[in-house]
Amino acid sequence: MAEEKLPTRAEDFSEWYNQLVLKAQLADYAPVRGCMIVRPYGWALWENIQAALDKRFKATGHQNVAFPLLIPKSFIEKEKHHVEGFSPELAVVTIGGGEELAEPLILRPTSETIIGHMWSKWIQSYRDLPVLMNQWNSVIRWELRTKLFLRTLEFYWQEGHTAHATREEAIGETRQMLDVYTDFAVNEAAIPVIPGAKSDAEKFAGADVTYSIEAMMGDGKALQSGTSHFLGQNFAQAFEVKYLDQNGALQHCWTTSWGLSTRMIGAIIMVHGDDQGLVLPPRIAPIQAVIVPIYKTDEEKASVLKAAKDLKAQLIKEIHQSLYDKALAFRRANTRETNTYDELKKAVEGGFAFAPWCGSGDCEAKIKEETRATMRCIPIDQTAVLGREVAAGGACVYCGKPARDRAIFGRAY
Numbered sequence: 296m297a298e299e300k301l302p303t304r305a306e307d308f309s310e311w312y313n314q315l316v317l318k319a320q321l322a323d324y325a326p327v328r329g330c331m332i333v334r335p336y337g338w339a340l341w342e343n344i345q346a347a348l349d350k351r352f353k354a355t356g357h358q359n360v361a362f363p364l365l366i367p368k369s370f371i372e373k374e375k376h377h378v379e380g381f382s383p384e385l386a387v388v389t390i391g392g393g394e395e396l397a398e399p400l401i402l403r404p405t406s407e408t409i410i411g412h413m414w415s416k417w418i419q420s421y422r423d424l425p426v427l428m429n430q431w432n433s434v435i436r437w438e439l440r441t442k443l444f445l446r447t448l449e450f451y452w453q454e455g456h457t458a459h460a461t462r463e464e465a466i467g468e469t470r471q472m473l474d475v476y477t478d479f480a481v482n483e484a485a486i487p488v489i490p491g492a493k494s495d496a497e498k499f500a501g502a503d504v505t506y507s508i509e510a511m512m513g514d515g516k517a518l519q520s521g522t523s524h525f526l527g528q529n530f531a532q533a534f535e536v537k538y539l540d541q542n543g544a545l546q547h548c549w550t551t552s553w554g555l556s557t558r559m560i561g562a563i564i565m566v567h568g569d570d571q572g573l574v575l576p577p578r579i580a581p582i583q584a585v586i587v588p589i590y591k592t593d594e595e596k597a598s599v600l601k602a603a604k605d606l607k608a609q610l611i612k613e614i615h616q617s618l619y620d621k622a623l624a625f626r627r628a629n630t631r632e633t634n635t636y637d638e639l640k641k642a643v644e645g646g647f648a649f650a651p652w653c654g655s656g657d658c659e660a661k662i663k664e665e666t667r668a669t670m671r672c673i674p675i676d677q678t679a680v681l682g683r684e685v686a687a688g689g690a691c692v693y694c695g696k697p698a699r700d701r702a703i704f705g706r707a708y
């Protein structure tokens with residue numbers, strides 16, 4: 296019986312993606328709406344992603360830990376912006392063992408609160424700092440519109456959490472982990488991401504600054520593929536995370552958090568996949584090409600094995616680089632340096648607009664309302680976006696006031 300063919304990406308990108316994920320047996324829909332089951336092939340890919348990241352986290356001094364899934368509901372209410380941001384997505388447990396609980400528990404949407412609570416007990420002096428932790432787990436966010444790997448009620452990720460004595464050190468950590476994500480995306484997943492700062496409207500609930508890596512999918516839409524947050528002293532104040540400095544004065548810590556999830560699998564599929572199906576970057580692909588060395592004599596054995604090894608190294612290099620180059624060329628071809636609102640509107644139809652913006656949340660909100668494009672990030676390296684210099688300054692594409700930055704706008708997953 297003939298296999299039913301995938302729709303082409305041009306016909307229906309969304310359906311191409313859905314069918315590909317199912318047919319390649321990466322994941323399946325769970326009996327509970329919005330949940331996914333990651334199948335062995337998908338999980339093997341995730342394990343390779345985990346290994347590549349975990350190695351980098353340990354090389355930068357972080358240790359793995361495990362905090363519980365259940366968090367007292369009162370914890371989430373202690374940081375004002377955090378509770379506002381996460382309330383609509385919370386799953387709450389009110390009954391346990393057949394009894395109504397004295398205090399409802401939430402299924403963690405992220406773990407800043409419980410970690411802050413424990414740090415207030417563990418951190419006493421500057422000698423206890425920095426604290427550099429990471430945990431691999433799953434979290435629950437009650438999303439309304441879901442899509443396999445990209446947005447599901449429960450998803451798998453890592454969440455890094457660190458506490459520092461100074462603001463500068465915490466900002467340095469935030470930027471370091473953004474660099475780690477960028478390095479992973481470029482050198483393992485072959486995805487040319489744009490690292491940059493989010494707007495106030497798009498930042499993490501409770502953060503002072505959020506950085507992200509943004510990638511362009513095969514349909515020209517954006518996918519936020521990893522985030523790193525400078526949390527200032529917001530959580531340290533809410534949870535009384537304090538330390539005695541070298542002069543004996545009590546200070547609040549400065550904290551960070553950073554996360555990358557199974558969303559990355561969705562990014563890999565949508566960046567590299569083609570009309571034939573799945574294309575995986577060789578450094579993290581679960582199934583590699585098989586090279587069979589054939590020799591008759593011992594003399595031949597050594598030279599044949601060497602040739603096979605050389606061929607393997609060459610294939611992984613070459614394939615990785617050609618996937619990366621192709622994705623970068625696609626992203627640059629579909630990113631327009633726009634200077635007027637009309638140009639922006641046209642650009643976001645099928646890609647990114649790289650446009651001057653005054654920094655106002657009002658302009659950002661109007662652009663979103665009128666074009667469905669969101670401010671993805673202010674790229675740290677403005678020249679890398681298009682591979683050439685872009686004009687600085689200018690006038691905001693929406694209001695015409697002097698621009699503060701040139702920012703990426705695009706429709707997003």
Ligand SMILES: [Zn+2]
Nearest residue numbers: 653658691694
């Ligand atoms: Zn403006």
